[in-house]
Amino acid sequence: MTLRDKKLYRSKTKKILGGVCGGLEDYTGIDTVLWRVIFVLLCLPGGLPGVIPYLIMWIIVPPEPARKQVVNKGS
Numbered sequence: 001m002t003l004r005d006k007k008l009y010r011s012k013t014k015k016i017l018g019g020v021c022g023g024l025e026d027y028t029g030i031d032t033v034l035w036r037v038i039f040v041l042l043c044l045p046g047g048l049p050g051v052i053p054y055l056i057m058w059i060i061v062p063p064e065p066a067r068k069q070v071v072n073k074g075s
Contacts, residue, residue: 009064010057018058026064 011022014032021035042050 008061010061012064018054019063020054020057020061023061023064 006027008027009023010019011026012019014022014025016036021032021039024030024035025032039050039054042053044050
C-alpha cells in the first residue's frame with residue numbers, strides 16, 4: 001500500500017496527548033518514538049517550532065475511525 005492509498009488519522013491506541021505521532025507512524029511507517037523525538041527537538045529552540053505544528057495537526061487531522069467488527073452469525 002502506498003502513501004496515496006492511506007489517509008492520515010490521529011491514532012486512538014498509540015497516543016499520549018492527541019494521537020498525532022501514532023497517526024504519523026501509521027501513515028509513514030516511521031516509529032512513534034522517532035516522531036515524538038522530532039517534536040521534542042523542535043520544541044527546544046523556544047518551543048513554538050514544535051508545539052504549533054503539533055497543535056495544528058491535533059485540530060485538523062481527524063481521529064481514527066472506529067473499526068468495524070465482523071460478527072460471525074454462526075451456521
